[in-house]
Amino acid sequence: MSNPTTSTARPPAARRPTGRLARTAGAALIGLAAAAVAVGAGELVAAFSGPDGAPVVAVGSAAIDLTPTPLKEYAVRTFGTRDKEVLLGGIYLTVAALAALGGLLAVRRPAVGAAVFAAFGGVGTWAALSRPSAATADAAPSVVAGLAAAATVYLLARAWRRATAGPGPEEDGTAGPSRRAVLAAAGGTVAVAALGTTGGRALSDRRYDVAKARAAVRLPAPAVRAAPLPAAAHPRVPGLSPFATPTGDFYRVDTALTLPRIDPRRWSLRVHGLVDHPLLIGFDELLAMPLEELDSTLTCVSNEVGGRYASTTRWLGASLPALLRRAGVQRGADQLVGRSKDGMTIGTPLESVLDGRRALLAVAMDGEALPIPHGFPCRTVVPGFYGYTSATKWLVDLEVTTFAAFDPYWVKRGWDRTGTVRTASRIEVPAPFARVPAGDVTVAGTAWATHRGIAAVEVRVDGGGWEECLLAADAGPDLWRQWSHTWTGAKPGTHRIEVRATDTTGAVQTEARAAPFPAGATGWHSTVVTVT
Numbered sequence: 001m002s003n004p005t006t007s008t009a010r011p012p013a014a015r016r017p018t019g020r021l022a023r024t025a026g027a028a029l030i031g032l033a034a035a036a037v038a039v040g041a042g043e044l045v046a047a048f049s050g051p052d053g054a055p056v057v058a059v060g061s062a063a064i065d066l067t068p069t070p071l072k073e074y075a076v077r078t079f080g081t082r083d084k085e086v087l088l089g090g091i092y093l094t095v096a097a098l099a100a101l102g103g104l105l106a107v108r109r110p111a112v113g114a115a116v117f118a119a120f121g122g123v124g125t126w127a128a129l130s131r132p133s134a135a136t137a138d139a140a141p142s143v144v145a146g147l148a149a150a151a152t153v154y155l156l157a158r159a160w161r162r163a164t165a166g167p168g169p170e171e172d173g174t175a176g177p178s179r180r181a182v183l184a185a186a187g188g189t190v191a192v193a194a195l196g197t198t199g200g201r202a203l204s205d206r207r208y209d210v211a212k213a214r215a216a217v218r219l220p221a222p223a224v225r226a227a228p229l230p231a232a233a234h235p236r237v238p239g240l241s242p243f244a245t246p247t248g249d250f251y252r253v254d255t256a257l258t259l260p261r262i263d264p265r266r267w268s269l270r271v272h273g274l275v276d277h278p279l280l281i282g283f284d285e286l287l288a289m290p291l292e293e294l295d296s297t298l299t300c301v302s303n304e305v306g307g308r309y310a311s312t313t314r315w316l317g318a319s320l321p322a323l324l325r326r327a328g329v330q331r332g333a334d335q336l337v338g339r340s341k342d343g344m345t346i347g348t349p350l351e352s353v354l355d356g357r358r359a360l361l362a363v364a365m366d367g368e369a370l371p372i373p374h375g376f377p378c379r380t381v382v383p384g385f386y387g388y389t390s391a392t393k394w395l396v397d398l399e400v401t402t403f404a405a406f407d408p409y410w411v412k413r414g415w416d417r418t419g420t421v422r423t424a425s426r427i428e429v430p431a432p433f434a435r436v437p438a439g440d441v442t443v444a445g446t447a448w449a450t451h452r453g454i455a456a457v458e459v460r461v462d463g464g465g466w467e468e469c470l471l472a473a474d475a476g477p478d479l480w481r482q483w484s485h486t487w488t489g490a491k492p493g494t495h496r497i498e499v500r501a502t503d504t505t506g507a508v509q510t511e512a513r514a515a516p517f518p519a520g521a522t523g524w525h526s527t528v529v530t531v532t
Contacts, residue, residue, distance in 0.1 A: 026183055028104065037196075043196065054204075081253065208261045310480065314365065339392070423447075430529045438492050441486070452477060461495055
């Protein structure tokens with residue numbers, strides 16, 4: 001008997017056992033492909049049901065609502081007006097990580113993996129329906145996304161299992177797909193899903209675009225014009241903020257991941273609650289009312305000491321007090337709740353709206369219809385309060401009620417119910433850590449105590465005596481006031497400059513440091529400079 005020969009030939013590449021790393025990478029790609037299909041399908045459906053229902057947006061909005069207040073403040077403080085971009089980026093990264101893990105599970109148990117991806121769609125559905133302004137149709141994008149992802153991961157996972165099962169025919173005698181073919185299918189799925197995502201967003205932008213409607217708005221001449229701003233309200237100091245903030249630089253802080261896009265031809269404002277005559281007003285009717293101009297400084301309660309979340313502009317709108325008197329406010333009412341198109345609720349003390357101050361249903365800022373990010377077609381402006389208790393953007397509903405009966409969005413999260421603006425001042429010139437030549441140094445900045453006004457501003461250097469600053473012309477109590485000071489004989493070295501303001505009631509800005517939560521930041525702003 002001859003000795004058997006031993007073959008040293010390696011098996012064909014297509015039949016070599018798959019390495020652990022290759023199997024893991026392939027499974028992760030399958031999960032990512034399913035997630036991409038979910039996003040693409042959701043965006044396509046949202047183009048018809050409404051952009052707020054897109055799964056990522058719905059989950060992101062729910063995440064904002066559920067985020068603890070300290071974490072929200074950290075996000076605003078750290079990322080500023082880009083906090084929403086950071087949130088969305090974090091959501092996409094989280095989805096990618098979970099999808100990869102879901103792919104690993106699916107290649108072992110395809111049915112279980114499909115169920116997990118369907119459950120993700122359920123989370124999106126819950127998030128979409130949890131919004132105060134949600135409609136049944138808002139659930140459609142997440143439902144479709146979950147089903148599409150489940151089907152995708154099931155089919156690709158089964159194909160991957162067959163491709164990595166090792167050599168040999170399938171039970172029906174046919175050869176299974178190669179690993180390369182499955183990976184190509186997964187990659188192609190991602191590419192198609194990306195096209196769906198891009199196409200869905202483009203279609204949504206076209207379907208819900210209100211830019212032309214905004215451009216078509218013709219603002220009537222104001223019945224009450226604001227006095228021209230005095231030229232002397234702004235010291236000619238290089239580096240000092242302009243007195244009136246350009247619209248493009250006006251700060252924006254809100255919870256909207258997608259901007260509500262409202263066609264003014266379909267907009268209406270409902271006035272109801274504790275009133276004798278409930279009202280429903282259309283945009284044309286609003287424009288037909290006597291419109292008033294109002295110069296006012298708006299500031300955010302999230303503003304840190306010395307922060308930039310304060311801006312000034314000229315508003316145009318109908319008198320809010322006149323509208324409430326027309327509706328007939330009933331005895332016992334003490335809160336006015338504004339509701340936004342996206343469900344945000346803002347509560348303002350009613351007595352302050354009716355105490356004689358100029359409060360508006362604003363339709364324009366700086367001579368143009370409201371920009372969409374700032375509330376088009378209508379928002380409220382009530383001087384003297386932080387935006388979270390006075391400035392309802394994308395306004396669609398006003399309810400006259402009581403504080404006992406309803407807690408608005410931010411009050412439920414622990415913020416002060418009233419939101420009266422605290423006296424604040426900041427140093428803008430010199431800039432922090434600036435190097436300035438020895439001798440006389442110009443110090444300048446801005447102070448505000450909205451609806452009370454600024455009576456004095458003082459600075460001191462290195463803890464020395466307070467010196468009174470030169471105040472610019474007073475443009476009115478609802479506006480900030482700019483100031484300047486000449487620091488004489490500045491000597492070389494590192495120095496600390498502090499500022500404090502006094503409002504027209506005689507109250508001096510407190511030195512005690514407090515964080516923005518729950519009623520606005522307090523403390524003296526300071527800056528450090530080096531004199532050379």
